[in-house]
Amino acid sequence: MTIEGKFTWMDGELIESEKATIPFLSSALHYGSAAFEGIRAYATDKGPAVFRLKEHMDRFINSGHILGFRDIPYTCDELCQAVVDTVAASKMESCYIRPLIFSDGSAYGLNLDAYKPRIGIAVWEMGIYLGEEALKAGIRANVSSFTRHHPNVMLTKAKSTGNYTNSILAKTESVRLGFEEAIMLDPQGYVSECTGENLFVVRNGQVITPFTASILEGITRDSILTLCNDMGIETVEKPISRDQLYIADELFVCGTAAEIIAIRELDFRTIGAGKMGPVAAKVQKLFHETATGKGARSDEWLTYVNA
Template identity: 45%
Template sequence: MTMEDRDGFIWMDGEWLDWREAKVHVLTHTLHYGMGAFEGVRAYETDKGPAIFKLEEHTERLFNSTRILGMEIPYDAKTLNQAQREVVTKNNLNSAYIRPMCFYGSEGMGLRADNLKVHTMIAAWEWGAYLGEDNMKNGIRIRTSSYVRHPAHPSLSGAKTNGNYVNSMMALKEALDHGFDEALMLDIDGYVSEGSGENIFVIKDDVIYTPHLTSALPGITRDTIFTLAKSLGYNIIEKKLSCDEIYASEEAFFTGTAAEVTPIRDLDGNQIGQGARGPVTEKLQSLYFDCVHGRNSDFNHWIDSGRCL
């Protein structure tokens, strides 16, 4: 089944459209120039029904991204939050990946955007483990990419923008073509930045390290891991991280809304630790899934529990 040929509904510009009818013109400005912003959000099955994880934080980041781009969303956060709740239930989903996006329409062409309308859409569908169910236990193999992560200021890397992901797609394709599962991208100075769509953490002597947010996207799942690690008594240190330090680490994992908490067993053919999910990663992964499924009352404030019903 292709993404366009499905039953269901998509919210677009304040209206509910049949899934197959939610279309735009081939001269849509964002299709040509890449100016747009989007989010990836997940709803998980809980004992109270589907619940969206950190809904308000994701919507806030969407607004932050559009502000950076100079785009003005014609809806407030309350409206977008409610549409994200409803897109889960209208599509009869117990768990879902939710995709809000803001884009320029086909009102004009050329680099000037002052005559363009900002359109907003929200879709949702079932999407399991982004990097594979088996890899959530066994870990993935990653490759250092020859494509450098865009530097902070010129590419507006703090915004989750459509156009920036060309860089990520090229890095991922290169990794897949060489038999790996994912890419590891470096910054312009040769230090570790992030995966093609994930933040990275490494563990050595029970201390967790992660790169500074210089060129990497400020991940919401990344922030979640900071809190969960602290609750388990671990320290996280942000630093300039080299590939050598990952080679010598005992554990490593990726985080992201799509990737969730995915262990890394190999970088560039060099086995990390025991070559499988390590004990610290397993603890964090287990606690993360307890939180998103509403099984840990200490973190129930993170889930939009019951309001998708």
């Protein structure tokens, strides 16, 4: 059961979460005129700490800018402080954090400039997105029948709510087919990303991931590239074909919600040894150490709520 925080930050103040509502006729609900961010706070020896808060808030502001909001009413520093205040008010040692920027307009028109943006920040307790067992055993996935967005159709660098209809279609199809996640190809037929995660291929000791052209530029993805380089693991960004996935030594995915999870089977083909491989295991371990305050980059990447 998901436990929501008692307080939500809305337009500059903390209010009781049950009062953090928007009208039924909001254009954000009807037309997807909204963008969001996904962030985690982790339990550490110094209390809750938010992982790469500034980078997430920079992307949040960029998402609003890409979507077309001209005047975002808060600075990055103000929004970072709002996150810290919301996590502190929740009294949770670890939680998922959801900022949302949305149009305050009604469902009577499609011109974003006719309305003002509003911002809310909610928190809730969250375990492992793809399940506790997936951390060690990995997951089964398929290549989706749905294509990832063309970057000039839905502007893939924004975490806009409308973009995620694409993810919902692919994820629902995959789960109904008996899989746990879907891998999506871009309009040219190359590997793009999953429904809510970026993707990595391990082959001959090298970690390979798709170019950023059609994908969301994941902050966990960037963290993994950095941590791999710290460990002396070579990383490459390049086009990946579907059949290259089948012959990978390892596949793993990453995201704020999913963290780092291996793919043990793809399209009924066993990947590698059919379980989490050694490279993914090293990355997962170092990422967790870093996020919980025990890594060399922890002080650089964590914002301690009780500081």
